[in-house]
Amino acid sequence: MDHDRKHFIKAIILGDSAVGKTSLMNQYVTKRFTQQYKATIGADFLTKDLVVDGKPITLQIWDTAGQERFQSLGVAFYRGADCCILVYDITSTKSFESLSSWKDEFISQSNCRDPDNFPFVILGNKLDKEPERKVSNTKASQWCLANGNIPLYETSAKDAINVEEAFQFIAKKALANIKEDVYQPSIEVKKQQKKKKEGCC
Template sequence: MMEAHTEEEQTEDYLFKIVLIGDSAVGKSNLLARFARNEFYPNSKSTIGVEFQTQKIDIDGKEIKAQIWDTAGQERFRAVTSAYYRGAVGALLVYDVSRRQTFDSIGRWLNELHTHSDMNVVTILIGNKTDLKDAREVSTDEGKTVAEAQGLFFMETSALDSSNVTTAFHTIVKEIYNILSKKVISSQECKKDDSKSLGSGKSIVLQEEAGEPVGQPKTAGCCSS
């Protein structure tokens, strides 16, 4: 039996899929727990398979539903990659500032991201566990340098003390929305030049150069008044 929904319950305008990637034990699950539930698990176990949380974020009067996916960083769970990345419009690539080996894995994770998803996925490089000041092995400048070289946003966070966690997730959602907004404007301008398509009431499918949608309105008829 289908459940009835009122208009008030269907207020979100967009759904963005965002993936968390990076080596095991860099704090991906705790970043998500801190953002979604303001919780932290000091003895959390490795994620098995795939989990996701949804959070609603308001940007410019639009309600964005961010569906954030978290998966195990261990090699033995890598078979989930294709389905995991499919449809993703954003990625948080996380390393542990106290373990250089996780920082050295950045290139491999970027290759995997680009292999399984659109090359234009909005990506933030996250240096997590800044609370471990005495154990730091990767400097902030090193993180910035790699991010600039790869064309990534960069931020350092601590899931333990909450610093920059909400900012990181809000930043990536805002950037995805900005790209989407520009494409909506561009698509609408193209429709003005094509009288045959005016008034069709069809959803705009926003395509990147690689052929994958950047984000799609949840409701049809986005060109209608």
């Protein structure tokens, strides 16, 4: 029965303002892109049903505001996250340099039990602006390696480059990480219930 059970995965997207967090989420879920920039206020989310390794998944993607004045809202949104997507703009050195602080903030506010093994994924967005690139793939890869060998995808929300692939990988990585939490407790509960029933008889 557990094989057919639908798994729920909560993913958080973090990064500076205007790196394309909302656009990536919208491109993946709705296959739409708009040139009009509208800052996210607080947080918003979309869900998408998909199949990973033969298992039905509901992926809930939380898009949080990048503005500093909204970062205090993070605690409620970060907790319960199964994976964290850190986004930077390949044409913005500042957004890339902010990755460490976003990663640290997530770890401190989410209360994740094992930060070293928590599923992080880095997305270098706006690949459609390659001529304006300021952050090389090599530099980004080196940062990922130094921070626990975090997977890196360079994406374009505008042209839908690597967006589907990145989110599929994110869902797969998160699912692999939560498998023990999903299955083991249910087994233990069943055993305890069985013992109680035997005791009553």
